[in-house]
Amino acid sequence: xxxxxxxxxxxxxxxxxxxxxxxxxxxxxxxxxxxxxxxxxxxxxxxxxxxxxxxxxxxxxxxxxxxxxxxxxxxxxxxxxxxxxxxxxxxxxxxxxxxxxxxxxxxxxxxxxxxxxxxxxxxxxxxxxxxxxxxxxxxxxxxxxx
Amino acid sequence: xxxxxxxxxxxxxxxxxxxxxxxxxxxxxxxxxxxxxxxxxxxxxxxxxxxxxxxxxxxxxxxxxxxxxxxxxxxxxxxxxxxxxxxxxxxxxxxxxxxxxxxxxxxxxxxxxxxxxxxxxxxxxxxxxxxxxxxxxxxxxxxxxx
DNA sequence: CGATATGCAATAATGATAGACACATATTTT
DNA sequence: AAAATATGTGTCTATCATTATTGCATATCG
Numbered sequence: 611x612x613x614x615x616x617x618x619x620x621x622x623x624x625x626x627x628x629x630x631x632x633x634x635x636x637x638x639x640x641x642x643x644x645x646x647x648x649x650x651x652x653x654x655x656x657x658x659x660x661x662x663x664x665x666x667x668x669x670x671x672x673x674x675x676x677x678x679x680x681x682x683x684x685x686x687x688x689x690x691x692x693x694x695x696x697x698x699x700x701x702x703x704x705x706x707x708x709x710x711x712x713x714x715x716x717x718x719x720x721x722x723x724x725x726x727x728x729x730x731x732x733x734x735x736x737x738x739x740x741x742x743x744x745x746x747x748x749x750x751x752x753x754x755x756x
Numbered sequence: 757x758x759x760x761x762x763x764x765x766x767x768x769x770x771x772x773x774x775x776x777x778x779x780x781x782x783x784x785x786x787x788x789x790x791x792x793x794x795x796x797x798x799x800x801x802x803x804x805x806x807x808x809x810x811x812x813x814x815x816x817x818x819x820x821x822x823x824x825x826x827x828x829x830x831x832x833x834x835x836x837x838x839x840x841x842x843x844x845x846x847x848x849x850x851x852x853x854x855x856x857x858x859x860x861x862x863x864x865x866x867x868x869x870x871x872x873x874x875x876x877x878x879x880x881x882x883x884x885x886x887x888x889x890x891x892x893x894x895x896x897x898x899x900x901x902x
Numbered sequence: 903c904g905a906t907a908t909g910c911a912a913t914a915a916t917g918a919t920a921g922a923c924a925c926a927t928a929t930t931t932t
Numbered sequence: 933a934a935a936a937t938a939t940g941t942g943t944c945t946a947t948c949a950t951t952a953t954t955g956c957a958t959a960t961c962g
Contacts, residue, residue: 611917611950617849621863628859638907645860647853649952654908671960674907687870700846703763707793713770714791716897720890721763724833731877744866751862757919757948784938795921800939817929820938 619656619694620687620744621646626666627682627745636675656694663693682745688737700732701725765802765840766833766890767792772812773828773891782821802840809839828891834883846878847871 622642629637639650639657646653657676660666667679678685703721707714768788775783785796785803792799803822806812813825824831849867853860 611915611948612848613950614850615950616847617863617867620867621850621853621859624859624863625857628857640907645856647850650908651910651953652951654910655951658909668908669960670908670958672904672906673961674959676908701762702758702760704760704767704793707767710791711771711774712894712898713767713774716894716901717763717767717770719897720894721766723893727881728878731881732874735873735877747869748858748862748866751865752858755862757917757946759919761919786938796939797922797941798920801920801941804940814939815929816927816939818935818937819930820928822939 615656615694616691618646618648618652619660619690622653622656623660623665623678623685623690623741624745624748626676626678627685627741630678630682631745636669636673636677638675641675659693659696660690663689665689665693678741681742683740683742685741686737687739687741687744688733690741691736692733699725700728761802761840762837764792764794764798765806765836768799768802769806769811769824769831769836769887770891770894772822772824773887776824776828777891782815782819782823784821787821805839805842806836809835811835811839824887827888829886829888831887832883833885833887833890834879836887837882838879845871846874 622645625642625645626637639653643650643653657666657668661668661676664679665685666676668674668676701721701724703718703725705718707718709715768791771788771791772783775781785799789796789799803812803814807814807822810825811831812822814820814822847867847870849864849871851864853864855861
């Protein structure tokens with residue numbers, strides 16, 4: 611099954627950013643789930659690491675829900691990515707390749723280095739964008755739809 | 757199951773580059789499969805688009821096999837990636853999200869744009885490296901293993 | 903105390919990827 | 933010409949990471 615955690619977490623964060631901009635106090639996981647066309651449980655699972663990372667604040671009990679814990683302009687897409695994907699790398703090579711020649715003995719490390727560079731590259735790209743900018747881009751895209 | 761096509765194709769290409777450097781004429785899919793610890797069928801399926809892209813030359817029939825069709829210094833890792841992964845993007849968003857608000861109406865396009873930027877970033881990184889340089893790095897790593 | 907939210911664990915369903923096998927086709931050797 | 937052995941490809945099955953579902957404990961408001 612294809613991994614949709616980051617796109618989904620991003621949409622959730624954008625929804626929370628919109629709520630923040632419109633001074634809506636809290637959104638419930640059920641409301642967010644409706645927006646991302648998924649289940650409240652899945653949404654809460656995605657929220658857990660975002661809360662852990664201090665990007666989102668949750669209120670338990672009746673009338674509870676979640677909201678951004680800081681302003682959207684203080685959150686980068688890189689933080690969202692790192693929180694939701696954890697240690698999982700963008701690329702993972704094969705492991706336990708039998709060591710038989712120059713290539714098979716060293717590709718594993720070579721590929722890991724390459725994957726590191728890719729991760730850093732993507733990290734820089736996402737780290738340079740804030741959630742507030744992303745919401746603004748969303749508005750631009752919306753306007754261009756005519 | 758995790759997608760190992762690119763790391764595997766890369767290892768295959770590195771093996772072919774090593775063969776080229778050592779003046780070995782051809783490698784069979786069975787020999788390559790042993791090196792990557794996989795099946796000849798899988799290797800041939802990975803080779804197909806590389807042949808299609810003109811990076812690899814194959815000889816059919818008994819004593820057949822494959823070899824690089826040009827020198828390893830004329831092949832970039834970007835070409836290998838593009839050939840083996842085709843149109844598949846590094847990131848794919850959800851599709852068919854119900855359109856209910858500013859966010860749900862436009863995230864799809866927003867995410868596609870972001871994925872495009874990531875692809876370009878990775879493409880630049882891989883496009884700047886040749887297979888010959890990669891083989892050289894493999895030798896460096898091998899030497900550092902002491 | 904009832905209603906309703908989050909938090910979390912366990913289990914089932916889904917679906918992309920790799921493996922296995924069959925067989926047509928191409929080429930060399932005998 | 934036939935045998936041996938390689939590539940090329942289609943189909944079916946197995947694997948397994950991800951997502952969905954369910955159940956229940958916990959927290960908070962009215």
